[in-house]
Amino acid sequence: MVVRDGSYPFRGPSVTCSKGGYRPATDQLTVTRTYLHPMTDSELESEYEVAVVGGGPAGLTAALYTTRLGHDTVVINRGGGRAAMMLDTHNVIGVTEDVSGNEFLRTAQQQVQAYGADYHRDFVSDAERLEDGRIRLGASDAEVVVDHVVLATGFSDVKPDPPLPRTGRGLHWCLHCDAYMFVDQPVWVMGTGEAAAKVAMIMLNFTDEVDLLTRGDEPEWSEETDRQLAAHPVDIIHEDVAEIEKGEDGWLEALVFEDGRRRAYRGGFPMYGSDYNTDLAEQLGVELNDDGTVAVDDHGHTSVEGVSAVGDVVPGHNQIPVAMGQGAKAGIGIHYRLREYPRPLDEIESEGEVTTDQVPGISGRMRERAREHNADAAAPPVETGETSSADD
């Protein structure tokens, strides 16, 4: 998506302002608001209520919620990650598919900063519980102490050896995102485990040409799966890949195998597993599941007080809308834990009633940022003089 003048991420028709909200343009004057400031590294405080480690869709959504629910929040993000690998975006309603992962993330980062979160590009290498119960996070050139940490660190796909096609042009890492583009196209699935065998059979829902490539390695799928596989029209090719053939547009056209055989393909899925980024979770003593994901409850809270986890690093479908949903639930869950009011009855008995000088409950810094943002948002939109002919 092209981000112009800080306008919201709609592709195609520009947006018009209607009673404080946005809707697709009609043939009215095109207007833009300018309150999404350019994304830069923030000057960091030493203490926050919430730190989000990882700035993919999961972490940025968690940060959006904690910020808009009034909590001092910092996002510390190394950059890259799975969303950044997307050449185009699928399955995110309201975002057109020509939006790249980097464009999507940049807009999200700007939104979160515009609401008042701090953003810092860095790798968090250590995390420890302090005596006062808070958590210290150490990055290469930053250190923060926080009440609550959200781990949104994702995973890395285990990559097979080259030769391989280009990601998004014949090499695909996301079945639920990309199976649709292979309807009636020849497809390969690579790997020797259960997942590879299952995905090969699943792809028969989309096309009648599916090959399973073991690349010279011994199959490790179960005998039962082997019988199931034998009952489906999937060709198993054991020879390793010797050469890749691409078209002028960069898309895969064929694989040539070591025995000289050439098979035409549009693309395929390597299935070699995931390396979960759980170093920080382990340093904080968080419980992991047998598959390496972080164990969480329904609101993304881990087994350790003050630590949540969201997105690809927790169990679930590895999809942006799912990661965003988990981020939203975790952000709201953190607000329930951290918000000042209502003061519980036992605290009213020990500390007294809430007095007017104790409210509002949010910090002076967040209060100032929200006021600044809301003043910008309420400013009259700038008329550009252009008209749009897009239909409502």
Ligand SMILES: Cc1cc2nc3c(=O)[nH]c(=O)nc-3n(C[C@H](O)[C@H](O)[C@H](O)COP(=O)(O)OP(=O)(O)OC[C@H]3O[C@@H](n4cnc5c(N)ncnc54)[C@H](O)[C@@H]3O)c2cc1C
């Ligand atoms: C090629 C590809 C295409 C895809 N296409 C789609 C699609 O079209 N639609 C869809 O719904 N899904 C798609 N997916 C899946 C989607 O990208 C993921 O489900 C989603 O990005 C998960 O979000 P996340 O925030 O959990 O993790 P990520 O997007 O992986 O972000 C994790 C972030 O955490 C950072 N990080 C990790 N450890 C640290 C640390 N210690 N300190 C600081 N930062 C750290 C990483 O650098 C990264 O920026 C695709 C995936 C791939 C690989």
